[in-house]
Amino acid sequence: MNAKMLKKILSTGVLLALAVPAHAEWVRRITDGIMGTRITVELWADDKDKGEQAIDALLDEMRHVDDSMSTYKPTSEVSQVNAKAAEGPMHISKELFDLLVTAKEYSVITDGAFDITYASVGYMYDFRKHVRPDEAQIDKALPAVNFRHVLLDPKQQTVQFSQKGVRIDLGGIAKGYSVDRGIDVLKSRGFTRMYVSAGGDSRIVGDRFGKPWMVGIRDPRKGEGEVITRIPLVDAAISTSGDYERFFEEDGVRYHHIIDPHTGHSASKVRSATVIGPYATRTDGLSKTAFVLGPERAMEIYNRIDDIDAIIVKLDGTVVYSKGIEPAHGAAPAK
Ligand code: ADP
Numbered sequence: 001m002n003a004k005m006l007k008k009i010l011s012t013g014v015l016l017a018l019a020v021p022a023h024a025e026w027v028r029r030i031t032d033g034i035m036g037t038r039i040t041v042e043l044w045a046d047d048k049d050k051g052e053q054a055i056d057a058l059l060d061e062m063r064h065v066d067d068s069m070s071t072y073k074p075t076s077e078v079s080q081v082n083a084k085a086a087e088g089p090m091h092i093s094k095e096l097f098d099l100l101v102t103a104k105e106y107s108v109i110t111d112g113a114f115d116i117t118y119a120s121v122g123y124m125y126d127f128r129k130h131v132r133p134d135e136a137q138i139d140k141a142l143p144a145v146n147f148r149h150v151l152l153d154p155k156q157q158t159v160q161f162s163q164k165g166v167r168i169d170l171g172g173i174a175k176g177y178s179v180d181r182g183i184d185v186l187k188s189r190g191f192t193r194m195y196v197s198a199g200g201d202s203r204i205v206g207d208r209f210g211k212p213w214m215v216g217i218r219d220p221r222k223g224e225g226e227v228i229t230r231i232p233l234v235d236a237a238i239s240t241s242g243d244y245e246r247f248f249e250e251d252g253v254r255y256h257h258i259i260d261p262h263t264g265h266s267a268s269k270v271r272s273a274t275v276i277g278p279y280a281t282r283t284d285g286l287s288k289t290a291f292v293l294g295p296e297r298a299m300e301i302y303n304r305i306d307d308i309d310a311i312i313v314k315l316d317g318t319v320v321y322s323k324g325i326e327p328a329h330g331a332a333p334a335k
């Protein structure tokens with residue numbers, strides 16, 4: 001072979017190498033510290049770099065949601081609303097306005113179990129520091145808890161609280177919302193197979209090449225890896241609320257982070273509730289219902305809503321399923 005030929009072969013080889021696309025693969029990243037929780041992202045990328053860049057953009061979007069919705073941040077839009085909305089109508093971003101409309105809709109669907117004004121009492125709890133309000137403090141603050149106190153004007157895009165003392169907190173919906181926003185970011189970049197989770201709220205788009213994604217539902221009284229069942233999912237969101245997430249015990253009573261809007265006390269009627277549906281905003285918003293209303297009333301509501309399924313672990317440890325996902329007749333329910 002002469003030098004000229006060798007040069008030709010080499011250059012063709014180089015060209016060929018350039019023409020072959022970077023090999024496609026699953027790109028996965030786990031990030032802590034956004035919305036006080038762990039974000040997990042997994043996506044199928046034709047090009048790893050593009051996958052990583054998309055995950056960067058998703059995390060930016062989630063940080064933006066955190067910055068505008070967190071009540072831990074005094075500068076957030078929600079904190080501004082809490083500071084000023086009792087004084088008069090306050091103009092807010094379209095994003096926050098729409099989410100407040102959605103939150104109200106969930107209050108109606110859940111017979112008031114989901115209520116972002118829980119925070120009018122809820123702000124006095126600090127589960128990490130084992131702090132809770134006494135009865136007198138609860139009684140005084142409780143009249144401010146009612147989603148009807150949040151007045152929304154779509155024409156002016158304003159929010160107003162009908163009375164002093166009202167506070168809102170989107171902690172029961174914001175993680176699910178941020179997952180949906182994150183999914184939108186990935187979809188807009190052309191990705192078609194992905195898993196995104198923020199703590200107990202996850203959403204899946206596409207399958208794993210002919211196989212569903214398997215999502216485990218944790219056993220509320222066992223360690224993190226122990227599941228009561230695994231659910232195969234494609235194109236669905238799933239949220240679990242558990243009484244084991246953020247709690248403390250005092251004199252045998254478990255105080256944890258879901259508040260009954262009617263009493264201002266910790267709502268403890270189930271150990272955990274998992275909701276499956278099309279969007280994580282929705283599954284997140286609906287997963288608190290069972291704690292407040294109890295398994296029977298909550299299951300009635302879940303069964304009434306077409307695009308929702310649910311799995312509830314009752315206080316005695318038994319597991320109940322909504323109509324759409326009852327284990328096959330005769331099969332032993334997962335325990
Ligand atoms: P996580 O925050 O781990 O996703 P959940 O989805 O169960 O947990 O949501 C619990 C959060 O919901 C609480 O930390 C609080 O911010 C909020 N919350 C508590 N009680 C209510 C309620 N009755 N209605 C709406 N949101 C609530």
Ligand code: MG
Binds near residue numbers: 173201240284
């Ligand atoms: Mg949640």
